[in-house]
Amino acid sequence: MNKKAVLKDVQAEPDSRNLYIDKVGVKDIKYPIIVLDKVNKTQHTTASINMYVDLPHSFKGTHMSRFIEILNEYRGEITVNNFSEILKRMLYRFEATTAHLEVEFPYFIEKMAPVSEAKGLMEYMCKYSGTLGEGNKKDLVLQVIVPVSTLCPCSKEISERGAHNQRGLIKVAFRFKDFVWIEDIITKVEGSASSPVYSLLKRVDEKHLTEQAYDKPMFVEDIVRETALNLMSMSEITWFRIEAENLESIHNHSAYAFLERTL
Amino acid sequence: MNKKAVLKDVQAEPDSRNLYIDKVGVKDIKYPIIVLDKVNKTQHTTASINMYVDLPHSFKGTHMSRFIEILNEYRGEITVNNFSEILKRMLYRFEATTAHLEVEFPYFIEKMAPVSEAKGLMEYMCKYSGTLGEGNKKDLVLQVIVPVSTLCPCSKEISERGAHNQRGLIKVAFRFKDFVWIEDIITKVEGSASSPVYSLLKRVDEKHLTEQAYDKPMFVEDIVRETALNLMSMSEITWFRIEAENLESIHNHSAYAFLERTL
Amino acid sequence: MNKKAVLKDVQAEPDSRNLYIDKVGVKDIKYPIIVLDKVNKTQHTTASINMYVDLPHSFKGTHMSRFIEILNEYRGEITVNNFSEILKRMLYRFEATTAHLEVEFPYFIEKMAPVSEAKGLMEYMCKYSGTLGEGNKKDLVLQVIVPVSTLCPCSKEISERGAHNQRGLIKVAFRFKDFVWIEDIITKVEGSASSPVYSLLKRVDEKHLTEQAYDKPMFVEDIVRETALNLMSMSEITWFRIEAENLESIHNHSAYAFLERTL
């Protein structure tokens, strides 16, 4: 008889090293997903997904294929609404104590140019990171990266003409007690910079944005403070972490600021 | 009167440097697109897009916003079928002599595990690169990156037991005279390695693939040759370029081979 | 008189938003550095550097150029030994309460092949992250990424012949109470995998490593546990965080495990 006729379950064997593992799972799964969209109800996009559970000290390994099976069950939709359900399903399938799910994806929003009202699609990189732990304790963090334009107050003040400006990236992560649309966070963040950026601009828009940025100079320090004030005005938010990075136009490195608060 | 009341068209001004520019345009536009799918007719995915035209020596600049406007006109669909039409539209809008369009996107295919027949989605990075030039001369190149498993023939031959193997990436670019499904190219390429890779595998599948790879050891040199033979058997293909890269499991660098042929 | 004759110090102006900023500074500075080398005393390499300080709520901005000036003062050497001194210099120049310095660089070690003893250079990505805070409280974390080879215990057990294996990356971050050579950490980590990887191997070495890996199959779970046990045997270490990632040869995603401990 073939010794391999019954395939041994090596992962299920006991482990004697007495070491609990915090997270074990699959990383960088690429998957097409559907997410909630404030205007169009749903949106098709593509995601990079990480799924982890913890592993008691007494087991040798995890059955990695179950992560993909769970993903297949929810193929239709991964949203803020069913995130907890997916995490619960992970706990159940793995008989685990904690489950972690991270989903990163480009999210597209149609934005109107400020004067011509020409429409263009803007991409914002989003990330949902959820943990479900002991006693059904849930923790969900949303993150969005918002590209903006920033104009240097010092350069404007000391120069006879012009002022250096550049593309900046504002990365905002937040926890919330009531549902918040990513669209609303983006609006708050874009209002915290010298000017927003767009994919489609006509000459009248370019003039408008150039002058708007010149009239609202902001250091990277100002950006994290303004973003903080704007997020503090949203009662749904309980915690945030703001990172601003300016791709300096006079340097080949970035200016950076970081501000984190529990509300 | 405001000197800016009529916004001057700086790009349209003449240029005296007498230098024709080969390509000018927009790069790294992120855009949700719909592409043709052999099984499901169409597929939603997200792309990174480059659009360029040439610029005669007599003009100072290009009107970049027109690229985004053209993209908006075709938002619904970017496929092999309407690629030439989009390029023609670019020539027309810019009064240009040559137009270039590059669209890179993840493409998802449902693949059945070899024994359990469990279904999982695999991502393949694809790229369409098209040029439309003088005399309506069209050139379209398709590219796909296929991850595979490769097992070293030397390691197998000289070792008492086992053989080192690793993930490999086969990048195939090709020109064609008749329509070819990306799915069919991928099948040919996966058949040119030690074994294919999958997103979802059960134990019976893992056993099957381990033995299949062990029974079909291949150097990176073998992989480009087998892929070449398999592509040469497709009458639709007129040119190809094959790059194989092994993420060596015994080194921290890659083994690489490159083979290009006009048929 | 030119209104700009005396250049106003905009950054030094007061700020009324009452928001303390955790970190502000420069990011992704590229710089050639000299680090300590166990065998050759010192080693030239190139780094990517981040430097941040905190900013009291009462000030509008930071003087970013001072970060580069400090870097210039220490150009000759950035090592574990003078890290605290650089952080102190940052506190002093910025009149700040906390200072952060992150230095990431490739570190090269000459490694002998296991049988032929042929010598080759291996690159290991290292990162020093230091913080100096209130009450002169210092926190220094060292990190190194060690590429290894891993062979799947399940695949070996269930297959008639062969076993899938792949390149793995073990990322170890640690705190310590006594000086530890990066070289010694790397030795411990490489001993925690199925086999080490090398840049130069002859056939006798390839045979040796193939068999060594086949004789020591390890899941990603085994790797973090073995690495943990090996680091726990070093009395200098007070805390560690281990991440293992396998670039699976039968999948296009990674298997991942994470284990963190305070000793």
Next chain:
Amino acid sequence: MNKKAVLKDVQAEPDSRNLYIDKVGVKDIKYPIIVLDKVNKTQHTTASINMYVDLPHSFKGTHMSRFIEILNEYRGEITVNNFSEILKRMLYRFEATTAHLEVEFPYFIEKMAPVSEAKGLMEYMCKYSGTLGEGNKKDLVLQVIVPVSTLCPCSKEISERGAHNQRGLIKVAFRFKDFVWIEDIITKVEGSASSPVYSLLKRVDEKHLTEQAYDKPMFVEDIVRETALNLMSMSEITWFRIEAENLESIHNHSAYAFLERTL
């Protein structure tokens, strides 16, 4: 007797598929190198190296370890001067017809700020790509990426105040008949933008650069043309390819231009 006592040379076996392979070798070797430096004679840096040879249709494989051995022989120095010698050594060791060597590395230059004359190090990514083929035919291409600042002529013209500007990247590849210092190419390229960028700037420098850029607005089209004119003035250069990419501060995509000429 052990069947493996004499290790079979699988690579040296004949191949019957009758397919010549254009390039086979190793990719992404990380290596510390020493290059020529106009001011300091030599400079230590770190490189990513690719080495390929062709493979006649009659052989099954290449002996990859020889590439690393050759690299070890020249460890001390990889420069424009000994590039041909390394390529010749590759042809000889592999009995090949063509050899390819690609070396990519950050190169550091001390640059003085324009007014304060404060000194800072700037990093420029360089790449040497060489081929030695039949009849001792040599082809060497040098490439450097120069970060600069660019200010939009349209934005300046149409706006009441200010003008959007951003970091740009100018990638120049060139062939030459007489030796050219990378430093001299960089000087020409930096003179072709609205203003250079620096790592260390004091307030007087920031004022100077802001005004300089405002006084010299340039489209991405202007940049490739100016760079072309500047390179055409160097009699050593026989061919060039210029790519300019602006990290637009009003968009989240890049403006791009490409100009290639044989002189």
